[in-house]
Amino acid sequence: MTQLIETSKIKASNSTQPRLQCRSPPPLLLLLLLQSFFLISYLYIYTDYYVFFNHPKMANFNPIIPHPFSPFFIFILSLIFTSITMSTPTPSPTCSNSGPVVRKTPLITFLEILQQTALNTLGPKNFDPKLYVDLSLKSDLSITQNAFDNLPRTPNGSVSVTDFNGFIQSYFNGAGEDLVYTEPVDFVPEPEGFLPEVVNREVRAWALEVHSLWKNLSRKVSDRVLDRPEFHTLLPLAKPVMIPGSRFREVYYWDSYWVIRGLLASKMYETAKGIVTNLISLIDEFGHVLNGARAYYTNRSQPPLLSAMVYDIYNRTGDIDFARKSLPALLKEHKFWNSEIHSVIIHDAEGCNRTVSRYYAMWNKPRPESSTIDIETASKLMNDSAKQHLYRELASTAESGWDFSTRWMRNGSDLTTLATTSIIPVDLNAFILKMELDIAFLANVTGDCTISVHFQEAAQARKQAMNSVFWNAEMGQWLDYWLSNGTTCKGHTWEASNQNRNIFASNFVPLWIELFNSDCTLVGQVMQSLRRSGLIRAVGIATSLTNSGQQWDFPNGWAPLQHMIVEGLARSRSKEARSMAEDIAVRWIRTNYVAYKKSGAMHEKYDVEKCGEFGGGGEYIPQTGFGWSNGVVLAFLEDRGHCCEVDQNQLCRLQEIRCNA
Ligand SMILES: OC[C@H]1O[C@H](O[C@H]2O[C@H](CO)[C@@H](O)[C@H](O)[C@H]2O)[C@H](O)[C@@H](O)[C@@H]1O
Numbered sequence: 001m002t003q004l005i006e007t008s009k010i011k012a013s014n015s016t017q018p019r020l021q022c023r024s025p026p027p028l029l030l031l032l033l034l035q036s037f038f039l040i041s042y043l044y045i046y047t048d049y050y051v052f053f054n055h056p057k058m059a060n061f062n063p064i065i066p067h068p069f070s071p072f073f074i075f076i077l078s079l080i081f082t083s084i085t086m087s088t089p090t091p092s093p094t095c096s097n098s099g100p101v102v103r104k105t106p107l108i109t110f111l112e113i114l115q116q117t118a119l120n121t122l123g124p125k126n127f128d129p130k131l132y133v134d135l136s137l138k139s140d141l142s143i144t145q146n147a148f149d150n151l152p153r154t155p156n157g158s159v160s161v162t163d164f165n166g167f168i169q170s171y172f173n174g175a176g177e178d179l180v181y182t183e184p185v186d187f188v189p190e191p192e193g194f195l196p197e198v199v200n201r202e203v204r205a206w207a208l209e210v211h212s213l214w215k216n217l218s219r220k221v222s223d224r225v226l227d228r229p230e231f232h233t234l235l236p237l238a239k240p241v242m243i244p245g246s247r248f249r250e251v252y253y254w255d256s257y258w259v260i261r262g263l264l265a266s267k268m269y270e271t272a273k274g275i276v277t278n279l280i281s282l283i284d285e286f287g288h289v290l291n292g293a294r295a296y297y298t299n300r301s302q303p304p305l306l307s308a309m310v311y312d313i314y315n316r317t318g319d320i321d322f323a324r325k326s327l328p329a330l331l332k333e334h335k336f337w338n339s340e341i342h343s344v345i346i347h348d349a350e351g352c353n354r355t356v357s358r359y360y361a362m363w364n365k366p367r368p369e370s371s372t373i374d375i376e377t378a379s380k381l382m383n384d385s386a387k388q389h390l391y392r393e394l395a396s397t398a399e400s401g402w403d404f405s406t407r408w409m410r411n412g413s414d415l416t417t418l419a420t421t422s423i424i425p426v427d428l429n430a431f432i433l434k435m436e437l438d439i440a441f442l443a444n445v446t447g448d449c450t451i452s453v454h455f456q457e458a459a460q461a462r463k464q465a466m467n468s469v470f471w472n473a474e475m476g477q478w479l480d481y482w483l484s485n486g487t488t489c490k491g492h493t494w495e496a497s498n499q500n501r502n503i504f505a506s507n508f509v510p511l512w513i514e515l516f517n518s519d520c521t522l523v524g525q526v527m528q529s530l531r532r533s534g535l536i537r538a539v540g541i542a543t544s545l546t547n548s549g550q551q552w553d554f555p556n557g558w559a560p561l562q563h564m565i566v567e568g569l570a571r572s573r574s575k576e577a578r579s580m581a582e583d584i585a586v587r588w589i590r591t592n593y594v595a596y597k598k599s600g601a602m603h604e605k606y607d608v609e610k611c612g613e614f615g616g617g618g619e620y621i622p623q624t625g626f627g628w629s630n631g632v633v634l635a636f637l638e639d640r641g642h643c644c645e646v647d648q649n650q651l652c653r654l655q656e657i658r659c660n661a
Pocket of ligand 1: 400
């Protein structure tokens with residue numbers, strides 16, 4: 001018997017959606033009425049036809065065969081109708097294909113025009129559209145616009161390179177100039193207790209170099225932004241930030257988790273807490289953590305890992321005040337990810353309604369930082385509504401952090417077939433499950449028992465949802481779930497064929513969550529599946545098996561994906577899983593090291609087929625710096641030293657780091 005279980009009867013109820021775990025049974029009276037109606041219809045029609053049977057013309061009429069007037073057929077129809085009525089899930093509140101769109105500032109609108117003019121004037125070679133939306137004004141927008149309108153133009157409207165460059169020089173400060181270098185308050189060249197397991201001199205020297213990169217990436221928002229916020233797309237933040245590096249001149253949401261993991265290894269607790277304080281201030285102002293701290297990123301978030309940041313910092317520092325202060329923001333963020341646009345109800349195979357979340361940007365225009373690219377992509381589409389739909393898909397994919405990948409495309413070679421808002425992603429739901437567990441834990445340690453119990457229940461419900469919507473026992477993986485074509489405005493009834501059986505690293509991300517990695521049998525299954533998946537390559541885990549030219553596909557490997565899978569395996573009690581974790585971590589460290597020695601830099605992504613090579617593809621050139629890569633190397637080295645197990649010859653495995661593993 002299905003039941004309505006509402007878990008929202010406690011104090012924190014206004015911070016979360018009520019969770020309907022199982023479908024509500026239709027009122028008994030209504031069912032009885034329906035059945036009686038069909039029974040009476042059946043008897044009436046049957047009796048009526050019985051008269052006809054005696055008629056010579058009706059001699060061949062069979063009441064059983066599916067003739068449209070057959071009484072048996074009508075009775076079967078009545079059963080089908082009744083069962084459909086019973087099984088239709090509560091319509092999902094996420095019923096809008098259009099959805100919200102946040103306001104764009106006049107500065108962004110102008111900078112997008114500037115970006116297009118720059119492309120027309122300077123040409124596509126080495127062109128990075130983001131540069132133009134990162135410029136800041138020297139004087140009022142109206143003055144700047146006026147000067148722009150008065151630039152000499154040829155009959156076809158183009159501006160000369162000299163005039164364009166002169167205009168940029170006169171009216172703008174350079175991209176990134178509104179963030180100033182600042183030495184982190186807690187940086188010391190070799191912190192006490194730094195990576196105690198790393199004893200090999202060569203590896204240790206490199207780890208200290210990676211540690212010193214925090215100084216290169218540390219920034220503080222210039223006072224100029226506070227004085228004239230309308231001159232900048234950069235958003236003011238109170239505390240210093242760590243940027244990913246290169247074109248990513250501002251703080252990014254999910255990158256910050258691995259930056260923080262590295263900072264904890266570097267013993268830079270104040271800097272780590274400051275990053276969280278900044279992200280919380282974004283929740284206070286916008287209701288969610290932005291993709292990045294820019295006015296053009298307000299329309300979306302990124303994979304939600306704020307609770308994981310708070311949890312790890314609290315566990316390392318024991319700062320209960322920090323945990324207590326963070327909690328209200330986490331509750332607000334949980335609400336955002338369970339809001340109308342992000343939340344979807346799936347009616348599963350056991351007759352239960354499962355509430356899950358998806359990515360959904362509040363935007364239906366070109367992404368300002370890639371406006372020229374998005375306009376070009378959308379030019380293949382015929383009408384405005386199709387274009388708006390594509391723009392929302394592009395921005396929603398950016399919200400996923402996996403921009404771009406065949407994971408979100410109906411046709412892997414055509415970006416216009418992006419369908420991110422119709423996909424329920426495994427990793428997003430794993431992150432929200434972690435958020436629920438973290439909130440339950442933090443509420444418990446800060447003494448709010450009611451919230452803690454509520455979120456334990458929420459976590460249990462999400463775990464069940466993950467099992468029934470995503471888990472595929474035959475494959476030993478969690479698979480993204482595609483909402484059927486054209487059903488995004490109705491409830492969704494789960495169908496096995498809607499699980500995406502293509503292999504992505506994200507299919508293994510739930511392993512990172514304790515609720516899963518503590519289950520030895522499950523870990524065994526997932527580990528076998530990972531081993532057979534084809535994802536584990538010479539120097540790390542590939543993002544997918546498809547070489548599409550998109551950056552979140554083969555042969556690229558990304559630091560966050562290595563880290564979550566390695567940490568999940570390493571935390572399990574299975575010796576085999578731990579040794580697999582060790583093996584992958586060593587491969588990853590090796591390629592990071594060799595690439596660093598070759599190029600003098602840490603990279604945003606790596607080619608997992610070739611040791612010492614960075615990755616490519618996508619819409620911008622490969623970037624260096626790089627926040628999350630540094631963080632993951634330091635976290636790997638901190639966790640168990642990885643590379644420093646001494647072998648028979650008393651030599652560290654990475655003493656001579658080569659690529660011939
Ligand atoms: O400018 C294009 C896109 O750039 C960002 O995405 C990529 O870099 C981020 C920073 O390292 C990273 O968080 C993300 O996973 C990468 O795909 C940005 O986040 C996108 O919104 C933006 O459109």
